[in-house]
Amino acid sequence: MDKITYEIVRSSLYAIAREMKIAMMRTAASPIIHAGGDASAAIFDADMQLVAQGNDIPTMLGSAVISTKASVEAVGRKRLRPGDVIISNDVYLGGGNHQPDVQFTRPIFYEGAIIAFAMTRGHWSDIGGQTPGSYSPKTWDIFGEGIRIPPVLIFRDDEPVRDVVNLIVQNTRDPASRLLDIKAQYAGTFVGDDRIRALAAKYGKQNIAAAMAESLEHSERLMRAEIAKIPDGVYAAEDYLEPIGESADLLPIKVKVTVQGDRMVFDYTGSAPQVRGGINCPFAVTCNSTWFTVKAITDATIPINQGCYRPVGIIVPEGTVLNCRYPASVVSGNTETSPRVIDLLLKALAPAVPQRVIGQSHCAACPGIFAGNDPDERRSRSLNRKYVTLVDVHAGGLGARPDKDGINAIRVHVGNTGAQSIELIERQFPLRVEEWSIARDTGGAGRWRGGCAAKRVYRVLFDEATCTISGERGRVAPDGAFGGRAGALFDARIERRGGGVETIPSKGDQLVLARDDRVTIQPAGSGGYGDPHERPPERVLADVLDGYISSEAARSLYGVAIANGQIDEATTRRLRAGRGVGG
């Protein structure tokens, strides 16, 4: 195949993936898909290898490498015909990442044979199960986390399989919205099918196949060249996860990374056995955590596809918290444990690539879920529902980088769902947001400061509501790198109307709220990078003036004395002299 055809087909595949995502996003009903962007699209070759993806949610795309193959194999490739679409969400039956992420997989036929698969994935704001919003970390097993959809056909001949659709949506708490989600995800696969067939008509299906193969090899070559630059060696680290329940012991996670030439092997042997409750990672999620890190420490501009992952080996014993067996619960393995694994890997690799790691981060989607009956009759009629569920994410810090500060109030690593508009929340739910602001002194001190967390305060206007919060780093703070200090822990609480304050643990029970209770959710901050005493005093002053740090912290952590909005030079010199550089 000539170079020109290759470049055209290759770049078209990425453009098609992007277009599929747009088609889905603009029409989905789950607020978390349409406003938050928790949706992804990708194209796979005829052998179910991921060849192109949009700038979407990494956790959905990495795990789709496993789940697309599983979906096709479960349904049986021979059974597939044009106009089919497979649905699946189950971690054990379909290789998924967690139950709320529903995948649609569509074979694309051209001249009688499958030439590609189009995949869309969206986070449904409810998938049934024990708790509204389907996001409780405290479940007995996978059945508590929602309906288990094995790979089955949901469209045949481009018509919905009505009985299957009905069976699925009636097992969720908002069937009407789920129908719209289904249409939207279908629309994404339809667009992919249409565009790829047009591409095949123009360039020939052999050229499409050849371009897909070359595209994978191209990314693999680039990735191998990058890995070869990392010094050979064995790099190990361990860290601790927070189990469900406050009194239980922390759970070790361990990795040994072997870099040899242009290959890397990640061995997670020694990590804790799987536990009861939704913090376990299925294999697909651990693969994705690993792949994400390899991409992040090498070159983000390498065109991303499965070829990037070929030089990477993963060893993770079954039955552990990082490769759980049926029927372990998994919901927040994907959103909270996975970023923690990435922080572990960055810690392990810090000696090898000090300029390509960052301070540890808040590591959570930190969903807060409020559900109950809307007491506002008029609104219920107008919005066509009585029972409402709000799922929203919360914002913590991204760790400091080798040449810049971390970032305040942002999603990190594999997750990227956005938060919803406060005005939209207040309009649609019996909730009032009283504050959403950056919390002072939550970013770890350092030559470069870690990003701060944002605190959100809700006033409850439901008569009665359930509330589930899945936080992270309630006990293990985000550490700094190369002398940077740790950031603040996750912090959440309820102030009851009648008085009394209850602390909410990072992985607690479902709570019951009453009108005028106030709920505060503040994810963790993040770690700094480098010795805080090396931070230029003017930057410390600016942070104090902007209220990102207190003047007490400026003094005690950074050795900068500030009086009347100015640097007290003499005291600062004394404070900084009192401690050796790098101490």
Added chain:
Amino acid sequence: MKKIGIDVGGTFTDVILMDDATGAVFTAKVPTTPRDPARGAVNGVRRVLELASSQGPEIGFIGHGSTIATNMLVEGKAARAALVTTKGFRDILEIRRVSRHDRADLYDLFFTNPPPLVPRRWRFEADERVLFDGAVETGLSAAETERIIAEIESSGAESVAVCLINSHANAAHERALVDALREKLPAVFATASYEVNPEIYEYERTSTTVINSILGPRCGSYIRDFEQTMRASKVAGDVLFMQSNGGLARGEIVAQRPVALLESGPAGGVTAAAKLCERLKLPNAITGDMGGTTFDVSLIRGYRAETRSSGLVNTHAVRFPTIDIESIGAGGGSVAWIDVGGGVHVGPQSAGAEPGPACYGRGGDQPTVTDCNVVLGYVDAETFLGGEFRLDADAARRVIERDLAKPLGCSVLEAARIVRAVANALMAQAIRLMTVERGYDPREFAYICYGGAGPVHAVDLATELEIPTVVVPRLPGLFSAFGMLVADQTYDFQIPVLRNLDEMTAEDFAGKVTELARQVKETLREAPLSDADLVLRPRVDCRYLGQAESLAVELPEGAVTAATLAALREAFEAEHRRHWNFTQPDRPISVVNLRLQAVSPTRFDQAAQMERARGAPQPGRTRKVLMDGAIAALPVYARDSLGSGHAIKGPGIVEEASSSLVFPAGRKVSVDAEGNLIVTAE
């Protein structure tokens, strides 16, 4: 009447003077002067007056577009602004929507996070609260207003934005604050969100209001300086400014809404194209503007440029009606390079105008798209810019050989051919994004190309996308400036509705239309526009309940009745089906915003007519071009030598000062009555 159009770009300012009576056109290109922005434009006007031997008093009209607003924002040179928010929400501007889609590749841990547009220390919280339905939970006291004013004053801010929670539902507190700020601190440019973007979603509204605020002081003084200088030169007619929506506006109105200037430059060309479509009776066209650093695509449908109501500028959200432009880093100066895996790439890095492509001989040392076009014969080294500026084809060959051909193991010609194809593919994709992704078939559109490099790739793009007709306007390098002459005055207004369509009566709806029409009148009361001149175009943003994205639907003409609402429902469903291939008949339709565009048409009936051709077109010399894998010597026609009615069968080349059009066998170039080149299948 003599009219002047000015387009201030990043490097050069283009000026065009047109005499309606005689059809004479004069043009000037002068350097842009970033330090004193008005000076460059004024120099351009002087120069073109000299060339036309005209005086200020003869000029009846000046239309002015500029990249000044965008540059200010990108370069961080806008005003020091303060922000007033509701208590508890001063960080909305910084938190944004928490996700990083607006800022980063998601696998990149090291991305740069642009600093918040207002530093936290200058973000002040007012103790007040309005609820989602407009009810006041906490009133705004006079003492609180005083306190805020004192804070702003002591901050030393040059401008201030006021954006309070739920102000789209009730703007009383915002109005009170901004009125008080204007009264007590007249030197500070104050702006409130209800005036700029009264629409739900606090982050986007805050960001838009803040951008308006930080642009205010400098855009305002630019507008005043320019107007004063023109008055001093005794220019008799109106001086109007191009906005992002593709329409001109009076200085005093734009000075209050400078956020409208963000796409002022590119909007000019698209508007010129829309007007050209009217004259050519081509309702649907794709426009492609290829300059030094970017290729900008937009769409004209039913003789009107497609607009969008939100977007990002330097990662910050902006909601303002804007011509929908897809811009990619594939201009003539875009650098071609090879990655370690052997992949060929074009852009986004650009050699720009300085140092420019290697063939400019000004120190450019990387192969660019233009260098490849020179080697392939699509751009002629001898006659570039009318021969004023000879290109160094050997320099182009040297860098292509070194950076592309050697690593690829192929000839210089082959390397150049690959780069041209990759650039074409990028541009074709931008066009697909604009058409196919929005539910349109490019084959039903004409392609209008401009910008210096636009014609150089036009025929290839049309072939790739099966577009039947290509139009190359006269003076394609100055087409944007030309747009400033012919655009209408256009003012956009909006109010929030946020109700289900099936719960609204015709009276409810008519009430909203009347309320908005009153606002329009109030804003335009000082503009000398008679009601008879104004055309009002109402549009409604609709979505299915629960969706995030709206689709804009035109409101049927005439008085609002039950039938209007039924027609609105049908129009929304048709638009949804066209866009997304399905509808959801059981789902309520939510009416988000009502918009009104007030248009005062600029009288521009006919472009200058070209002399009827006498005799057959005569080619000059021949030029060698690599076409379909073989080098062919093609006949060259000077554009100046062609007259209306001429038709030339391909293969051939039409050369002009600012560009060059190569067309293959099977295509025919005809010259129409006003001198446009129309390329069609033979």
